[in-house]
Amino acid sequence: NVSAKQLMVSVNANGQGPAQQLLEYFYASPSGKKQATLEKNLRASGPVDLSLGLKVPLSGSADTNVDLKLSLPGNRVKWADFPPFENLKGKIRITEVNPEFEDISANFLGGAIKITSADQNSNKQNFKIAGDLQANFFKQYFANASGSQLRTMLNAMSGSIKYEGAIGFNKLGSDSNLRFDFGNWSMNAPMPAKKLAGTPMSGDLSIKTFANEKNNPVRVSWSGKIGNLYAIQGTVNQDDEVRYSLGVGTAPNLPQQGFSVNLASNELNLDEWQDFLAPKQAPTAQESEPDLGNIQVTAQVKKLTLFDRHWQDFTLSANNKKNVWDMRLGSPQVTGQIQYQEANKLHSNGLVSGRLTKLKLPDSIQDPAAQTNVTAKKPFSPESFPSMDLTIDDLSWSKAQLGQIKIKTSSNNNLLKIDSIQSNNPQGASSITGQWQGGTKNTIDHSALNFSMDVKDAGQIIAHWSTQKSIEGGQGKVSANVEWDGSPFSPKFETLSGKVSINLEKGRLLEVNTSGAKILDVLSLQSLLRFATLDLQGSLGNIVTKGTPFNSINSNFDISNGLAQTQQFNMNLDQARVAMTGQINIPKQTQDLRITIFPTIDATAGSLAAFAINPIVGLGALIGQYLLTSQINRSLQSDYLIQGSWEDPEVIPLDQKGQPVDSKTLNTIRSKDLLKEQSKPSGDNTASPAPQNNSGSNTKNLN
Numbered sequence: 053n054v055s056a057k058q059l060m061v062s063v064n065a066n067g068q069g070p071a072q073q074l075l076e077y078f079y080a081s082p083s084g085k086k087q088a089t090l091e092k093n094l095r096a097s098g099p100v101d102l103s104l105g106l107k108v109p110l111s112g113s114a115d116t117n118v119d120l121k122l123s124l125p126g127n128r129v130k131w132a133d134f135p136p137f138e139n140l141k142g143k144i145r146i147t148e149v150n151p152e153f154e155d156i157s158a159n160f161l162g163g164a165i166k167i168t169s170a171d172q173n174s175n176k177q178n179f180k181i182a183g184d185l186q187a188n189f190f191k192q193y194f195a196n197a198s199g200s201q202l203r204t205m206l207n208a209m210s211g212s213i214k215y216e217g218a219i220g221f222n223k224l225g226s227d228s229n230l231r232f233d234f235g236n237w238s239m240n241a242p243m244p245a246k247k248l249a250g251t252p253m254s255g256d257l258s259i260k261t262f263a264n265e266k267n268n269p270v271r272v273s274w275s276g277k278i279g280n281l282y283a284i285q286g287t288v289n290q291d292d293e294v295r296y297s298l299g300v301g302t303a304p305n306l307p308q309q310g311f312s313v314n315l316a317s318n319e320l321n322l323d324e325w326q327d328f329l330a331p332k333q334a335p336t337a338q339e340s341e342p343d344l345g346n347i348q349v350t351a352q353v354k355k356l357t358l359f360d361r362h363w364q365d366f367t368l369s370a371n372n373k374k375n376v377w378d379m380r381l382g383s384p385q386v387t388g389q390i391q392y393q394e395a396n397k398l399h400s401n402g403l404v405s406g407r408l409t410k411l412k413l414p415d416s417i418q419d420p421a422a423q424t425n426v427t428a429k430k431p432f433s434p435e436s437f438p439s440m441d442l443t444i445d446d447l448s449w450s451k452a453q454l455g456q457i458k459i460k461t462s463s464n465n466n467l468l469k470i471d472s473i474q475s476n477n478p479q480g481a482s483s484i485t486g487q488w489q490g491g492t493k494n495t496i497d498h499s500a501l502n503f504s505m506d507v508k509d510a511g512q513i514i515a516h517w518s519t520q521k522s523i524e525g526g527q528g529k530v531s532a533n534v535e536w537d538g539s540p541f542s543p544k545f546e547t548l549s550g551k552v553s554i555n556l557e558k559g560r561l562l563e564v565n566t567s568g569a570k571i572l573d574v575l576s577l578q579s580l581l582r583f584a585t586l587d588l589q590g591s592l593g594n595i596v597t598k599g600t601p602f603n604s605i606n607s608n609f610d611i612s613n614g615l616a617q618t619q620q621f622n623m624n625l626d627q628a629r630v631a632m633t634g635q636i637n638i639p640k641q642t643q644d645l646r647i648t649i650f651p652t653i654d655a656t657a658g659s660l661a662a663f664a665i666n667p668i669v670g671l672g673a674l675i676g677q678y679l680l681t682s683q684i685n686r687s688l689q690s691d692y693l694i695q696g697s698w699e700d701p702e703v704i705p706l707d708q709k710g711q712p713v714d715s716k717t718l719n720t721i722r723s724k725d726l727l728k729e730q731s732k733p734s735g736d737n738t739a740s741p742a743p744q745n746n747s748g749s750n751t752k753n754l755n
Contacts, residue, residue, distance in 0.1 A: 060107055060108065065105075072095065095130045098127035098128060100127060102121070104118075105120075121146075122146070123143050135160065138159040139157075139158055141155075141157050151221070160183065162189025164183050165182070166181070166182050167219070170218060180216075181230070182216040184213060186212050191209070204328065210240070211236045211237040225263050226261045227259075229256070230257045230258075231256050232255040234279070235249075237249065242321060242324035243320075258274060258276060272287065285299075295308070297312040298312070300313065300315040302315070313347075313348070315351040315352070315353070317352075318353075318354045319353070322357060353365075357417070361417060364385065365384060366382070377393075385412045385413075387410045399462070399464065403438055406443075407442070410444075438463060443457070443459075453477060455475060456476050457474070459472075466490035472485060480506055480508045482504065482505035484503050486501035486502055496537050499540050503531060503533075504530075504531045507527050510559060524559060526557070526559025528556035530555075536548040548639075552611065553608050556605045557603060558602075603625065604622075611638075628649050629650040631650070641699075644695050646694075647692045648690070649692075690705070
């Protein structure tokens with residue numbers, strides 16, 4: 053109609069052919085050129101019947117009207133990176149307003165999907181949707197996806213999920229509401245993700261799309277719930293930027309950009325999740341973990357299980373940018389801020405750095421019932437530990453107060469190198485260096501440590517690392533250079549070699565029992581001084597009694613293949629000098645030692661006073677001290693062999709010829725207390741207290 057005020061050309065066409073060719077023909081048209089997003093993302097294959105109607109204005113500013121009808125006999129259609137529709141059948145009508153569907157069916161997400169028309173009105177077009185999805189489809193479709201953790205999650209899925217709902221279109225966009233039935237779905241993962249097949253669970257999802265308007269930056273939004281625990285929320289803006297959030301036990305918190313997780317739970321076991329998500333094999337150089345983008349995590353957990361320990365009232369605020377995690381930790385046991393940098397060429401196992409103002413390590417979990425059901429964990433290797441550059445201002449556990457600790461290590465190529473571990477507290481300052489070389493097919497693990505400590509209070513240090521206190525006070529220096537086959541956690545004692553040096557002064561010896569000592573005990577002051585304190589459970593009992601002060605202890609041990617040899621162990625007391633030679637078998641926990649006591653006790657006014665008060669007891673003490681006073685006479689020194697196990701050693705007194713002393717003579721010596729510690733003379737003329745026997749009661753008067 054050339055006389056019309058607004059000239060319009062109407063075009064009607066029908067065609068048949070391959071779907072992709074028809075789409076390319078459409079994209080080349082004036083109307084198709086306006087559909088850049090459609091051309092970029094839509095792909096189709098298989099034959100299709102097409103009916104096209106166009107109304108093109110020849111004047112004015114009106115847009116071209118499009119009416120495209122497609123008849124699909126069983127095609128494959130894919131949008132961007134989303135899973136495709138297979139065997140797509142039915143009819144689709146596409147206009148510049150909204151699509152319309154007529155008896156659409158397809159295979160989608162491993163299951164069947166069906167879209168049918170519902171009640172229509174002038175303002176809205178409604179459709180029903182129903183279908184199911186299968187876990188096996190996700191496993192196969194994402195089988196080659198990068199990221200070992202994603203594959204682990206996929207492999208834990210099984211079963212199917214049913215869904216149904218409605219889709220409505222209007223001039224302002226669309227509104228979809230779906231309901232899900234997870235009854236046949238299962239998830240073999242730690243709590244709270246664990247789900248058993250057959251247990252009821254439902255969910256819902258609402259998706260809204262909006263017309264391209266300047267006053268509304270959001271193009272797509274969604275929200276939903278899964279069961280009573282999970283909630284989701286998200287948006288896509290006009291620039292295709294995605295923001296989405298997951299809430300676990302609480303509402304989701306939509307971030308400004310990227311993805312966020314908001315978690316609130318009474319209990320969470322991260323040890324189980326770590327074991328679950330740990331890669332079954334180390335990723336190759338071509339298979340590094342993908343960039344996760346911007347991620348934010350907030351968590352509040354009443355009882356967190358991590359490193360086989362319980363952490364109470366734990367809070368976490370973390371964000372990830374370019375695979376670097378910044379974390380702020382808070383709880384009664386740990387506070388501070390650390391950074392975790394994921395694996396790269398420089399740190400193949402990642403890097404932990406930062407500063408903790410407080411770290412009070414809880415005791416390790418002791419649950420025999422749980423331990424019987426725990427599967428064997430993979431042995432630790434240097435690859436299990438990230439590099440570290442960490443400062444802890446206040447480190448403690450149980451009754452140990454270790455003070456400030458600075459740790460610097462590097463982990464690369466199956467080698468954990470300890471550049472420096474430094475500690476500083478009122479009891480002393482120490483420094484540790486060394487390395488742990490992981491094993492290969494042809495070699496075993498090998499560890500080496502260099503340890504040096506300036507001791508300010510040996511008694512407190514020993515008390516921190518043991519259940520008993522063997523020394524009170526004591527200052528000096530302890531050093532060790534040792535190595536062994538095996539990891540630092542599982543040493544092969546028969547390969548232990550190196551040197552240990554102890555130099556202490558101004559302390560007091562206490563009773564001690566260290567039966568069952570292990571590597572840390574063996575190389576600690578406690579076990580080495582066990583022999584110095586002469587804690588001997590034989591016929592002599594304790595030669596040096598509780599509370600004996602020492603002026604100095606100097607010793608060097610040479611360790612080879614698990615045998616600690618000493619030719620120089622000297623302990624100077626006020627009343628005697630003790631020398632020890634021999635060897636300690638660390639793997640077998642036995643010893644073969646010779647101890648010599650050189651008395652330095654003089655007759656004093658205290659003994660004379662004791663003689664005046666009780667002539668019988670005082671005479672024994674006076675004669676004993678007089679006999680021991682002559683330091684020139686070597687016959688007064690006492691020699692003992694200490695042999696057998698650590699728990700039940702054999703103590704054999706020797707005579708001057710190196711032969712065991714007769715038991716009758718030994719009993720006589722003991723009854724006169726000639727070898728027991730004598731009280732140090734006091735400055736006045738008061739009598740010294742009577743010596744104590746092994747049971748702690750006063751020695752009885754001799755008849």
